[in-house]
Every structure is written in structure tokens, then in C-alpha cells.
Amino acid sequence: MKCLVTGAAGFIGAHLCRALLERGDEVVGLDCFTDYYPRAIKERAVADLRDWADWRLVEADLNQVDLPPLLGGVEVVFHLAAQPGVRASWGQRFETYVDNNIRATQRLLEAVKEFASGVRLVFAGSSSVYGNAPEFPTSEDVCPRPVSPYGVTKLAGEHLMGLYHANFALKTVSLRYFTVFGPGQRPDMAFHRFIKAALTGDTIRIFGDGRQSRDFTYVGDIVQATLAAAKAPEEGTVGQAFNVGGGNRMTVNDVLAVLAEVIGRRPRLEYQGVVKGDVRDTEADISRARSRLGYSPGTGMVDGLRAEAAWIEDVILK
Numbered sequence: 001m002k003c004l005v006t007g008a009a010g011f012i013g014a015h016l017c018r019a020l021l022e023r024g025d026e027v028v029g030l031d032c033f034t035d036y037y038p039r040a041i042k043e044r045a046v047a048d049l050r051d052w053a054d055w056r057l058v059e060a061d062l063n064q065v066d067l068p069p070l071l072g073g074v075e076v077v078f079h080l081a082a083q084p085g086v087r088a089s090w091g092q093r094f095e096t097y098v099d100n101n102i103r104a105t106q107r108l109l110e111a112v113k114e115f116a117s118g119v120r121l122v123f124a125g126s127s128s129v130y131g132n133a134p135e136f137p138t139s140e141d142v143c144p145r146p147v148s149p150y151g152v153t154k155l156a157g158e159h160l161m162g163l164y165h166a167n168f169a170l171k172t173v174s175l176r177y178f179t180v181f182g183p184g185q186r187p188d189m190a191f192h193r194f195i196k197a198a199l200t201g202d203t204i205r206i207f208g209d210g211r212q213s214r215d216f217t218y219v220g221d222i223v224q225a226t227l228a229a230a231k232a233p234e235e236g237t238v239g240q241a242f243n244v245g246g247g248n249r250m251t252v253n254d255v256l257a258v259l260a261e262v263i264g265r266r267p268r269l270e271y272q273g274v275v276k277g278d279v280r281d282t283e284a285d286i287s288r289a290r291s292r293l294g295y296s297p298g299t300g301m302v303d304g305l306r307a308e309a310a311w312i313e314d315v316i317l318k
Helices: 011-022 039-045 047-051 067-071 091-115 149-168 190-200 219-231 252-263 287-292 301-316
Strands: 002-006 026-031 055-059 076-079 120-126 171-177 203-207 213-218 240-244 248-251 268-272
Touching: 002 011, 011 026, 011 039, 011 047, 011 219, 039 047, 047 055, 067 091, 076 091, 076 219, 091 120, 091 149, 120 149, 120 219, 149 171, 171 219, 190 203, 190 252, 190 301, 203 252, 213 219, 213 252, 213 301, 219 240, 240 287, 248 252, 248 301, 252 301
Parallel strands: 002 026, 002 076, 026 055, 076 120, 120 171, 171 240, 203 268
Antiparallel strands: 213 248
16 A cells, blocks of 8 residues: 655654554655754654665655645555644744644645545544543543644644545544654653653653643554554544544653653652643543544553653663
């Protein structure tokens, strides 16, 4: 199978591309290498993929690239490209989020509509669309109410998927990822910062009181769900949104206690003010993904933290 992966050099994208190649697929990766974090990190994430004959990386902006040639022969498009980050999405930077999360998504959908309408398009959404959800675990039937500009743009992308499915019969599937962690995680993300600080003896800075909770999802489980969304029967799948959580809901303070056990030392902690746009709690109801996609998360917090800590020690701090 030939696939197009946007955001191919990102945290999740690199893992997905590797999994596709390992199972024998042909992969065209697209990434524009934005300056949100150092380019070298993305280049390192996909460096080993150059050894695969069925791998091609195209450096280009989705808002500018000529898409039809990239869609030739493609059966599945995995749309992971986006401007990440809740805290950076306020103020003047919002324009970047509109460009990369909304305009780029609409342009991709138009290209698929015109040149490759038979492909399945899997969209990487976010649990940020829920905002401060009224119930836990949160099902897909809960009305999304994002509390950050980032969440608004991810919800807009998801709505665009639904619109193009309803009006043009595009085979879209949206996945709402819940707090992804694991080897290769972006340097701005909490676990990366926590583990690096713990390993080097620096102070871990925590936004809020640490009693906020998240449904943490290991990147390998995210890849499993994303691959399943591309293959699941169309009925009950296309045109739908699915939660992808890990079943690892914990408070930040509890995660730090587990991390201390994994690292073998208790790090210094410093609590700071709550950041605008951060939700208090998340927890995914994954029953829909379990029944329709066959999704079943398999990596717990201890094993996931241990794998990420080993990666940071061996790759980042080496």
C-alpha cells in the first residue's frame, strides 16, 4: 500500500512512518520543518528511514506544495501535520495556527477531492477539542468546547473532515489523541522536560498544583490506532471521530512519583501558576475505538516512562 504522511518528521509522524515501512508499505513523507522546535530534532527522528527503499521525504509547506503529484497512487493519507502547543497559540502566533491547522487541512481536502477522492484520509485530532469536559470518561458524544486557540483550530480541522465527508463522500476518519508520550517526544512537552530535568538534577517546573490529571497515551498505542483507522471497515468508521486514550489517567504529582521510581532519584519540584488554555482533567472513553477500530492500548505508565527515559538518556543527553 502507498501512503502519504503529512507531518512525517514530527514526534508521532516519525513513529507512524517507521511502522508503515516495517510492514512493507510505500511511504511518501511530507514535512515543512517549522521552527517550533529545532530542525535537528526532526531530522534525527527520520534519519534511519533513509535506509528504506520505499521511503521518500518531501520538504514542503502544505499551503504551497503541488499536491496532485504526491497523491498519485496513494491509498491512504495520514494527516498529522499541524502547529502544536496550547500555550503558544495565543496572541499574534494564532495566525500560524490558522495557516498550519486550518488552511493547510482545507487545501489538502480540496486536493484529495479533486485528484484522489477514493483514498481514506485519517486526521490526527486532539483531546483539546473537549476543553474542560463535563464528564469522565469523556465520550465522543460530549459537545466539544475548546478553551485554547490551539483547540479551536484542531476542532476546525475535524469539522472540515466531516464537511468533506458529508458533501463530497470523502473517506475521512478523525482521531482525538489524548496526551501522547514516549521516545521521540517533542522537547516542549511535559514528560520530556520532566525526565530530562530528573536525569540531570535540574528542577522540574510544574504549571499549577500538580493535581491536574491527564489520560496519558503511549506513542506506540497511538500508532496502533492510527493504522487501524486506515483499515477498519467503512461502515461505522468513515465520517466519524474516535477518542484514542491510553487508560493511564493520573495526576501530574502521581506521574512524578512514578518517575522518581523509574529514574531512581527524587527530583526537585517547583510549582508555578496555571497557564491559560490548559484544561484541568482529561480521560477518554475509548469504547467506540475499541469496538469499531479494534483498538486496545497496551503500554502502561511505568513501561512507557521507562522507554522514554532510556531514549532521553541515550539520544538527548548522550
